[in-house]
Amino acid sequence: MSVSWIPDWAADLDREAFTLTAAGHEWHGVRPRDWDAVEAGLEQAHRRLRDLPVRRIVAAVDEAARRWCDRGFPARREFAANAAVVTGMSVETVDRALDAEIGTLRAESLLAALERELGDPEVLDGFRGGTTAFGPRTTLAVFSGNVPGLPGRSLVRALLVKSTVIAKIPAKEPHFAAAFLRTLHEVEPVLADAVIATYWGRDDTANLDGALDRSDAVIAYGNDAACGAIRARVRPHQLYEEHGHKLSFGLVSAGYVEQLGAAAVAAGIAADCSEYDQHACLSPQVYLVEATHAREVARHLAGAMRQQAEQCPPGVVEGEDAVVLQHRRMLAEWRSASADAGGVWSSDGLEWTVVLDDALLPLSGAGNRVARVVAVPDLAAAVDLVRPYSNHLQNVGLGAVGEEFRRTAEALAGLGVSRVTAPGSMTRASMVWRHDGRPRIAGLLRWCDVELHPELEAVSA
Known part of the structure; x- marks a missing residue:
């Protein structure tokens, strides 16, 4: 037709x-x-x-x-x-x-x-x-x-x-x-x-x-x-x-993990990183998680990404995209081997990848279900890390509670973010959102x- x-x-x-x-x-x-x-x-x-x-x-x-x-x-x-x-x-x-x-x-x-x-x-x-x-x-x-x-x-x-x-x-x-x-x-x-x-x-x-x-x-x-x-x-x-x-990302506080539990937080992050195979502007490039819970969240995230892949199979990654994804994995594994704070979990093929790191690498692209978790001291430090990208910021999955949520949401709005939502809802923007x-x-x-x-x-x- x-x-x-x-x-x-x-x-x-x-x-x-x-x-x-x-x-x-x-x-x-x-x-x-x-x-x-x-x-x-x-x-x-x-x-x-x-x-x-x-x-x-x-x-x-x-x-x-x-x-x-x-x-x-x-x-x-x-x-x-x-x-x-x-x-x-x-x-x-x-x-x-x-x-x-x-x-x-x-x-x-x-x-x-x-x-x-x-x-x-x-x-x-x-x-x-x-x-x-x-x-x-x-x-x-x-x-x-x-x-x-x-x-x-x-x-x-x-x-x-x-x-x-x-x-x-x-x-x-x-x-x-x-x-x-x-x-x-x-x-x-x-x-x-x-x-x-x-x-x-x-x-x-x-x-x-x-x-x-x-x-x-x-x-x-x-x-x-x-x-x-x-x-x-x-x-x-x-x-x-x-x-x-546009660039989108997530922030998760220790208080949010303690309130919901690491498994529930990881399930939300996995949904955000799996919908659209992570190719939408609304999809997160990275999740910045308070260091006290970053490894726990990343470990649960591996299981959640696996479950997402079983329920909603990813597309086949071929050609140049496959080479890029394999290179990203190799770089993450090399960094993990040289730093105690790192870690890599992945499928046998290229269906999904979870990376835990202690540093925010340049945000140049995302896709193909690579869930990056970066450990940060607190949410204020996380906001400072993304400040250089303010001209392109769009959507944030903000896992925080109470006064910390309000303070962080206001800081993100001041940076240029146009949408703040809960982890797990990043790719489901409504018509009411001022795009x-x-x-x-x-x-x-x-x-x-x-x-x-x-x-x-x-x-x-």
């Missing part, structure tokens, strides 16, 4: 075929040639979208998400199989990723996010209390493919504010957008017909500029270089939202207020 989504109104537009090659397989789709015609079609689609009440949009997305939350839903089964092939993840890992991502698109979650950012969601339908809000006519969303289902959040945020969307699907996981939009079309055609999901190459500036020229807002995902290339082409009048390279520290619904809006006018009461009713 095609990895692109071309709405009904664009069926007769001039277009060209493309082929994506990933994991030894070819995936096919089409993209428009005539961006002027796309602009005209999106303008009509935008008018129809503007007429939909926001609560009807929420209800339609909720119904599509309800279907996708069922692991037996045929479209989801097909997607999970394709995503496993492309990403190398196991089907169970993909399914767990979908459970987390699609679960955030239910009505309760969407309304909570709208109410937190806008107060009254119905300001998107017209004046409420003398205030109304408008989303962009068209949003260009450029997605990356490290997390199955990730495009759902930004697609839905744009549709909630009644913006049409040009979505550049990721080469590393090209299937989700089109598959979900086909379901959305069954529920509410006006919503799906407001989106074009297609692909062009990284160096194809002609199609990038064609899409940019028709957009009022731009959302970019990717590494710093990819985001920088898009940022350089964004026009001055366009809203720009960027999700570049990377900024409101992602309100941030797309233009507002209009009526004030100092005798008719204010009329528009406030």
Whole structure:
């Protein structure tokens, strides 16, 4: 099935075929040639979208998400199989990723996010209390493919504010957008017909500029270089939202271990390091644990990682990734042999690794279920250790209690961390979270207020 989504109104537009090659397989789709015609079609689609009440949009997305939350839903089964092939993840890992991502698109979650950012969601339908809000006519969303289902959040945020969307699907996981939009079309055609999901190459500036020229807002995902290339082409009048390279980690105090027990703490850390095979930005690069309990936690963590691998098999690590992982293990074993405080536990293959160390090595990358535990004197020292990475910090699993939790959370927020959660919940961010520290619904809006006018009461009713 095609990895692109071309709405009904664009069926007769001039277009060209493309082929994506990933994991030894070819995936096919089409993209428009005539961006002027796309602009005209999106303008009509935008008018129809503007007429939909926001609560009807929420209800339609909720119904599509309800279907996708069922692991037996045929479209989801097909997607999970394709995503496993492309990403190398196991089907169970993909399914767990979908459970987390699609679960955030239910009505309760969407309304909570709208109410937190806008107060009254119905300001998107017209004046409420003398205030109304408008989303962009068209949003260009450029997605990356490290997390199955990730495009759902930004697609839905744009549709909630009644913006049409040009979505550049990721080469590393090209299937989700089109598959979900086909379901959305069954529920509410006006919503799906407001989106074009297609692909062009990284160096194809002609199609990038064609899409940019028709957009009022731009959302970019990717590494710093990819985001920088898009940022350089964004026009001055366009809203720009960027999700570049991020680092996440965990902190665990002695008091937290004593309250929950080392085995329970280790189970939470293992979940954080195993979901998405540790390839998401939300996945921890390292857990910094107070030294009095670091070895105990690491020892339990080995068993917890083994259990995670049995319940949710990791993907196969091959080629360059396998060489890198083997090198990381060798380095950890060498450091462990030369320091009493270290230790390494691992599977016979490359399924999982636990490393205990007394020093924080440079945080340059993570993945493939490597759970790093670094012993620290206390949480204040741990915060100081991550301070050099403040420009890229995102998500923290904070195991602390009472005043120490409050003090440490405030210190992390001051460093630039945008999300603090409990160990075991790091990869399950909600729609209410202000993604990377900024409101992602309100941030797309233009507002209009009526004030100092005798008719204010009329528009406030």
